[in-house]
Amino acid sequence: MTAYQENIDAVAALKADHGSRWDAIDPEYVARMRAQNRFRTGLEIAQYTADIMRRDMAEYDADPSVYTQSLGVWHGFIGQQKLISIKKHLKTTNKRYLYLSGWMVAALRSEFGPLPDQSMHEKTAVPALIEELYTFLRQADARELDLLFTRLDEARAAGDETAAEFIQSQIDSHQTHVVPIIADIDAGFGNPEATYLLAKKMIEAGACAIQIENQVSDEKQCGHQDGKVTVPHEDFLAKINAVRYAFLELGIDNGIIVARTDSLGAGLTQKLAVSREPGDLGDRYNSYLDVEEVAEAALSDGDVVIRREGRLLRPRRLASNLYQFRPGTGEDRVVLDCITALRHGADLLWIETEKPHVEQIAGMVERIRAEVPDAKLVYNNSPSFNWTLNFRQQAFDRMVEEGRDVSAYDRSNLMSVDYDDTELARLADEKIRSFQRDASARAGVFHHLITLPTYHTAALSTDDLTRGYFADEGMLAYVRGVQRREIREGIATVKHQNMAGSDIGDNHKEYFAGEAALKAGGKDNTMNQFA
Secondary structure, eight states: OOOHHHHHHHHHHHHHHHHGGGGGGGGHHHHHHHHTTTTOOHHHHHHHHHHHHHHHHHHHHTTTTOOEEEOOSSSSSHHHHHHHHHHHHHHTTTTEEEEOHHHHHHHHTTOOOOOOOOOSSOEEEEEHHHHHHHHHHHHEEEEEEEHHHHHHHHHHHHTTTTHHHEEEEEEEEHOOOOOOEEEEOOOOOOOOOOOOHHHHHHHHHHHHHOOOOOOOGGGOOOOOOOOOOOOOOHHHHHHHHHHHHOOEEEEEOOEEEEEEEEEOOOOOOSSOOOOOSSSSSSHHHTTTTTTEEOOOGOOOOOOOOOEEEEEEEEOOTTTOEEEETTTTOOOOOOHHHHHHHTTTTTEEEEEEEEEHHHHHHHHHHHHHTTTTTTOOOOEETTTTHHHHHHHHHHHHHHHHHHHHHOOOGGGTTOOGGGGSSSSSHHHHHHHHHHHHHHHHHHHOOOEEEEEEEHHHHHHHHHHHHHHHHTOOOOOHHIIIIIIIHHHHHHGGGGGGHTTHHHHHHHHHHHHHGGGOOOOOSSTGHHHHHHH
16 A cells, blocks of 8 residues: 555544544545645755765765766755756656755845855855755645646546556655755854854754865855965864764754865965874874974064974964965865864865866875775866866867877967867867766765856846847747747746646645635636647
8 A cells, every 4th residue: 555545544534533524624635735745844854865865875885986966056946947857857866966055145145135155144044045945846746746636636537547547656656856955054154053053954944964164264265266264173173063963963863064175275274273292183284384493582572483393483474364384285285184074073075176177186085085995075066167178278288198289279278169169179078078977986076066057057048038038039039048948848837827836726725615616727827828
């Protein structure tokens, strides 16, 4: 017996217990509403999706070709349409997640208006977006099941038992649109207590995976901009612990923590690490500082010095009161950051790089895996990279290494459209196409995400429509560029009333009022033109 039929039987028994007072209640309608509301709390979602991620991580460990992917989304509707599209084209949501980008929350969801990615937006905007995303994904479930229920009623009315059985099997095996969200908590929005409190709100909203970075919270910068300032390991580990405590308090014992290091591009630190003995974490962090040896007699009032192996070393302090690291130490600091995070509670790593280069990532991961063999990465396939230029340069350099003739190309001008149909461009595009597969096989990337693709696609599609509509094309710009494509490509939003819940509401009205229900979906509904 299926869960759907079990619910019908259970409600039928409950109805019988209440006698004539419940005559108006149809047990099958209740079963339908329960099926459409599978997840009743955010914590149920967090547990369900944490189980998915843990299973996927184990499968990746066994076979690195089965990596996972996501796109960053900034509104519940965008996330909903992404999952509807995945189910339509790929038939399954398996290995597909959502990413919640702090950059897009700052740029698109703050009451202050567009903000840079510097943790200036309201911290409550992050759990609010998680809740919104799951509200829209649950509504996608309700809509899809509602369509199946309508088809089931039609098959029964027509006496088509074969069709009814088939539709019933689709209801029984329905795959939810609810998938894991990896949610960006930036640098924790304050001290560890603030991090813990925000993490709780995010988990209660449904987040099973929280990504946190090792920058100074009140100096946080986008990972692809300059001016990044890291914190000593003990400061960062306190925030990792805060997130873990939040998961455990709420009963999500297998919640996922993604520890992000910005050390590759961060040349500054706000404070020196505390060192208790030579070679400890604090000492190793300080060993990367840019220092000069000084004699005690040469010290001035206000100087800060480190004593190491009998020498006095004065870290170079900037006018901003920040200390700088020695140039060329970025990769070494990344490796230490990652090993330390994994050994102290993190589950996955995020290495923010300045370019998409498989061998660069692999070189760091090999060093990390020498200490932690099952280390896995979440990698940002960032729109901040010029993918075309980077991979054309890589293709050019590879051709040079192979002794091939590159005289037809100007390496400093490889973005030129003149190169679009060349062998070099084809080599570069093929490496872009296979980048995720190659990075997962070679460089330990378990999850590939694009942080803010839907920011760009929204702008591009709006520009396309605007260019034609406000010029000579008028309505043809919308009809040809949008509506005609929606109809022919089966885009669900062409029936926007249905997408917004009109048909679900009509069915509920019929549940509640029977034949007296005033329904919106009658013969005069213009959505019938898209039947």
